[in-house]
Amino acid sequence: MSDARTMAAAAAANGVDTIAFTEHAQHLSEVRDTIAYLVSRWTLEGQPLARQAYLDAISDARGVAPIEVRVGLELDARPLHDDYERALEQVVDPSAPAWDVIVGSVHVLSDDSGIEETRIVDEPTGVWRDYAELQVAAAASGRYDVLAHPVRLGFSVPGQPPNLSKMLDEITRAAVRHGVAVEVNGNDMSVRPDLVAALIASIAREGAWASLGSDAHVPATAGAALRAVPFLRRHGLDCAAIFRRRGLELVPLPSRAD
Numbered sequence: 001m002s003d004a005r006t007m008a009a010a011a012a013a014n015g016v017d018t019i020a021f022t023e024h025a026q027h028l029s030e031v032r033d034t035i036a037y038l039v040s041r042w043t044l045e046g047q048p049l050a051r052q053a054y055l056d057a058i059s060d061a062r063g064v065a066p067i068e069v070r071v072g073l074e075l076d077a078r079p080l081h082d083d084y085e086r087a088l089e090q091v092v093d094p095s096a097p098a099w100d101v102i103v104g105s106v107h108v109l110s111d112d113s114g115i116e117e118t119r120i121v122d123e124p125t126g127v128w129r130d131y132a133e134l135q136v137a138a139a140a141s142g143r144y145d146v147l148a149h150p151v152r153l154g155f156s157v158p159g160q161p162p163n164l165s166k167m168l169d170e171i172t173r174a175a176v177r178h179g180v181a182v183e184v185n186g187n188d189m190s191v192r193p194d195l196v197a198a199l200i201a202s203i204a205r206e207g208a209w210a211s212l213g214s215d216a217h218v219p220a221t222a223g224a225a226l227r228a229v230p231f232l233r234r235h236g237l238d239c240a241a242i243f244r245r246r247g248l249e250l251v252p253l254p255s256r257a258d
């Protein structure tokens with residue numbers, strides 16, 4: 001993660017009025033000390049950070065700009081691995097008062113291959129089916145406030161499966177049933193706008209909550225999710241979910257978004 005003060009200032013300059021920092025949990029030293037899988041599976045961006053140092057860095061970013069600054073975590077959701085999920089839950093203690101929002105991300109398929117890793121598929125339906133089922137299970141787990149980037153598999157799988165809308169509806173319906181918001185991700189908007197458009201249509205059909213996530217790893221993209229606002233409006237959506245101390249609040253979509 002870039003310097004939190006710089007990120008908060010950039011977000012404000014880009015038209016954001018509430019930002020939640022959601023560092024990947026494996027950047028926290030406490031998580032690294034406990035869960036070997038995460039250490040071996042992912043390469044770190046920068047140095048690991050003790051949990052308190054992370055919280056302090058975000059506190060320090062409050063006041064650099066006239067926006068709300070909130071703090072959360074993005075957890076790797078692996079719903080087929082109960083021991084892993086329990087261990088992660090224990091170490092990050094998502095019910096601790098510090099966290100405003102917990103984001104759940106399915107980053108690997110059932111065979112542990114990464115959703116963004118180059119893959120050769122004869123037809124996309126099977127891998128999308130696996131991805132969709134894992135996301136439905138993640139939404140049903142009750143661990144997360146937001147389901148992250150549900151169409152990210154499209155980075156590694158070209159085209160669209162023929163039953164895309166139906167699979168997306170299964171995900172958004174599960175999100176509704178379990179009170180989880182669905183992320184509309186700025187990075188996905190850039191790479192697979194076709195899939196994000198299909199996701200937004202599904203969010204609208206199923207009456208899910210949309211959460212705007214910029215996926216900003218650098219200040220330039222803080223606020224990138226605002227580009228989705230016109231698409232949301234086109235589907236009759238006029239608010240987005242934000243979180244404070246893990247409680248959901250629906251706020252109107254920003255009017256100045258282009």
Ligand SMILES: [Zn+2]
Pocket residue numbers: 074105107148149
């Ligand atoms: Zn992610």
